Amino acid sequence: MSEFLARPDHVRDYLARRGLVRPADRVSVAELGGGVSNIVLRIEVGERRWVLKQSLGKLRVKDDWRSDRARIVREAQAIEALRAVLGPSHLPEIVYLDRENFLFIMTAAPLGSVVWKESLMEGGRSDPGIAREAGRLLAQMINGSRADPVFQPEFLDRTVFEQLRVDPYYLTTAERHPNLRPQFDELIAYARNITTALVHGDYSPKNMLVSGGKIFLIDFECVHWGDPAFDAAFLINHLLLKTFYRPRFASLYGEALKEFRDTLAKGLGDERPGEFERRTMRHLGGLMLARMDGKSPVEYIRDEDVKNRVRRVAEQILIERPDRLGEVVELVLRAISRP
Numbered sequence: 001m002s003e004f005l006a007r008p009d010h011v012r013d014y015l016a017r018r019g020l021v022r023p024a025d026r027v028s029v030a031e032l033g034g035g036v037s038n039i040v041l042r043i044e045v046g047e048r049r050w051v052l053k054q055s056l057g058k059l060r061v062k063d064d065w066r067s068d069r070a071r072i073v074r075e076a077q078a079i080e081a082l083r084a085v086l087g088p089s090h091l092p093e094i095v096y097l098d099r100e101n102f103l104f105i106m107t108a109a110p111l112g113s114v115v116w117k118e119s120l121m122e123g124g125r126s127d128p129g130i131a132r133e134a135g136r137l138l139a140q141m142i143n144g145s146r147a148d149p150v151f152q153p154e155f156l157d158r159t160v161f162e163q164l165r166v167d168p169y170y171l172t173t174a175e176r177h178p179n180l181r182p183q184f185d186e187l188i189a190y191a192r193n194i195t196t197a198l199v200h201g202d203y204s205p206k207n208m209l210v211s212g213g214k215i216f217l218i219d220f221e222c223v224h225w226g227d228p229a230f231d232a233a234f235l236i237n238h239l240l241l242k243t244f245y246r247p248r249f250a251s252l253y254g255e256a257l258k259e260f261r262d263t264l265a266k267g268l269g270d271e272r273p274g275e276f277e278r279r280t281m282r283h284l285g286g287l288m289l290a291r292m293d294g295k296s297p298v299e300y301i302r303d304e305d306v307k308n309r310v311r312r313v314a315e316q317i318l319i320e321r322p323d324r325l326g327e328v329v330e331l332v333l334r335a336i337s338r339p
């Protein structure tokens with residue numbers, strides 16, 4: 001069979017051939033603005049609301065960047081396995097998996113859900129509560145995946161995490177900042193050698209769809225068994241980048257950061273909490289600089305002056321090695337208030 005590329009006008013036939021819709025069904029398909037690595041379509045069949053996701057081999061960015069398409073199968077498997085850990089209301093349900101064509105179909109988030117990134121950009125008042133929920137969910141994913149022996153063997157392969165995170169974020173940024181090579185080498189060693197829990201790999205407000213104060217978590221393409229401090233740093237990085245971008249919401253983001261950190265620490269319990277936060281801050285410095293100078297720069301910070309402020313703080317984190325989030329928040333607040 002020739003390869004099927006998910007285009008809106010081909011989807012109806014595809015669904016019919018696979019027995020997923022009947023001839024009388026009304027089907028509507030629309031493209032969803034996704035990231036750079038997949039085709040993502042919204043499908044409505046009568047009352048049913050689905051999302052189809054198909055992985056691409058070559059990513060749509062300026063730099064040449066490729067990744068293994070079979071990651072889509074792992075993503076579907078992670079979503080299925082995590083439903084037992086996080087609860088079915090926090091994740092899609094997998095409706096159909098097509099390994100040959102590197103795609104799956106899942107249920108859509110509840111109607112009226114808002115991408116958390118969008119409410120953050122507008123300074124939404126409920127954001128600290130959502131941040132608390134993000135901390136609680138992350139702790140649950142870490143604790144639950146450690147407690148269940150299915151996860152480690154199934155997600156041990158780190159190829160996709162190397163292709164989509166270690167290479168474009170850490171290795172590329174280190175090449176562009178040779179003076180920080182030792183600091184990046186340390187982060188790469190963490191990412192490769194610390195293997196204690198399931199890691200989402202893209203734990204970002206963009207992948208959290210919120211309704212009724214609850215998070216529906218999506219986009220597990222970088223999932224692997226590794227260092228969970230990476231996820232904590234990933235989310236914190238997004239909140240701090242938004243602080244640079246929208247200084248007028250700094251106190252709101254600060255509150256969200258504190259809620260996230262405290263809920264996560266509480267959820268993880270007493271198991272060397274200082275150590276987890278310290279490693280989180282190390283990853284944070286690398287991720288912050290990577291979102292300026294890696295292969296996937298953050299799209300909303302374009303002003304060179306703002307970029308330089310971010311770069312300076314990221315370098316400070318990497319070199320001065322603060323151990324606590326509170327210290328990093330101070331650095332950011334000072335950087336944004338400087339004339």
Ligand SMILES: Nc1ncnc2c1ncn2[C@@H]1O[C@H](COP(=O)(O)OP(=O)(O)O)[C@@H](O)[C@H]1O
Nearest residue numbers: 032034035036038040051092107108109218219
């Ligand atoms: N199950 C879903 N329900 C509702 N919207 C979804 C769902 N899955 C994806 N989306 C939407 O499509 C976008 C892209 O999907 P995502 O899985 O994040 O792909 P990418 O890896 O390309 O970022 C998401 O940001 C979200 O807006």
Ligand SMILES: [Mg+2]
Nearest residue numbers: 035206207219
């Ligand atoms: Mg996404």
